[in-house]
Amino acid sequence: MSAPVPGHALAQGTPLAAPRPGSGRTGRWLALASRHRVALTLAFLVVFPWVAPYQALAVNILVLGLYALGFNLLFGYTGLLSFGHAAFLGGGAYGCGIAIVHYGLHPVLALVAGTLLATFIAAAMGVLAIRTRGIYFAMTTLALSMCVYYAFYRAEAFTGGENGLRGINVPVLTLPGFLLDLLDPVVKYYAVLAVVGGAVWLFSRLLSSPFGAALKAIRENEGRAQACGYDVRRMKLVAFVISGALCGLAGALQAIHLSIVPIETMHYATSGQAVMMALLGGMGTFFGPFIGAATFSLLQDGLSTLTSHWQLFVGAIFIAFVLFLPLGIWGEVLARLRRAGW
């Protein structure tokens, strides 16, 4: 007899959280895959450009996958639904772009600059937003991210305002000992993968760490975690900032990849995109964000050639997922494998 857990979703303060895969015991194969999740994810990403329709799209997916991964740290693993992650993607993109365009920094240093700017924005937004819970948290992050949006929109001299930041041209990446021709989409893909791969590895270490375990406890039951002695608010803030930093790194890579930062990067629709990708792929799964990013990008790419109303169809598909496949694609795959005793 298994008793329901009374009101745990409310106690957690995340009434918007979707169900998680988790019934039954994890079998031998899934446990093995989980131990080698970084290697498996990287193996997939190494092969990916050769199965993607074209390589520039593969770079998009890689970057968006990192964006969704960073978002998922907060959404899937800590149980906090933020609607303001565009501020971190955009902050990273602008920070990197401005460093290159206005200060002529080396692209690698510009990536660092972009990530730092996003981290700073995340810390500032997090200090304010973490005081609220559930829907209020989502709304606060949304409002704060739009404040950041307008600040960047108005700072035309630095950001190009409405026209976006143009001229982030990095045709060749000069590294000690060798040159990388970024105009070659294959070279560009693997250069971006080197950075994303590092982030994926760090992310995995973080999840396996005591801090990662504490985040999952907070997601499961905030009050209980607090009663155990965890300073829940501070841990959430740290998770928020790390999540922002990962999304900022994604933004910085995107700036170099697209050689422009459109102002829409910071728009709240981009925040919504993170939610969509995380849910399509499967929240709280390690590999889900990349599946979600690939699904979203392929849908967008395929549908936008057929109709200018592609967003309508993406929206309909998204609703269908929420209703009929709440675990997301990867979450559903895992749940089925688990039921089958893998």
Place this chain on the structure above:
Amino acid sequence: MVSAAAPTAPPILATEGLGKRFGHFRALSGVSVAFPEGGITAIIGPNGAGKSTFFNLISGAFRPSEGRVLFRGRDITGAAPHHFARMGIAKSFQITNVFPHLTVRENVRVAAQARRVRFGFFRDRSAYPELAERAEILLGEVGLGARMDRLARELAHGEQRALEIAVALAAEPALLLLDEPTAGMSPEETREMMDLVQRLAETRTLILVEHKMKLVMGLCRRLVVLHQGQLLAEGGPDDIRAHPEVRRVYLGKTA
């Protein structure tokens, strides 16, 4: 008044004029009690007596409107909930309160971890094997040794309550607070829980809120009786049984 507790030992927990208002409603007022170290003290009283309010005040869930809470002589009034755990006060909630989608073992391991390492970012969890060992020992102690790989949500109600106690014990508390540990349990589960409570009290101080007076009479060293938000009586089981006021407001109805 003859007290069963030795008055020489300083109290582990004491309240001074503790009160709580919710708007205009006074849920509790002017409660001053001292809890001796060791053994079980039960807080009893009829429905609406203010037991749960009192529990929430001494466990740090509520901030008192008036008065103070002292832990080993130190004023802890209004301290953040996570500080209570770190000082050595653990609690189990009235409604089952575990981490539903984590395994039984991980429930206790992560609770034990809170005492040792909170902001460890880079080392793997397996670098702290003593935490998993401690979790297994505690789960054995509460009788869940065979259920460690299940998810917490898959356990039966009584098992979840036992798990919750293991989670509370993982913080290595000097003082364990239990809010109606047998609420909603079958008679058999209740008996097992009371046996467990008794075993736990051999090495720790327990304060438990209980609605059913009969259940705790034979178990605890001291009782605190609340009635209409005020302290009605305190003392050993015999004193309480003989107390005329208690008999009138409490026993009179049930006997």
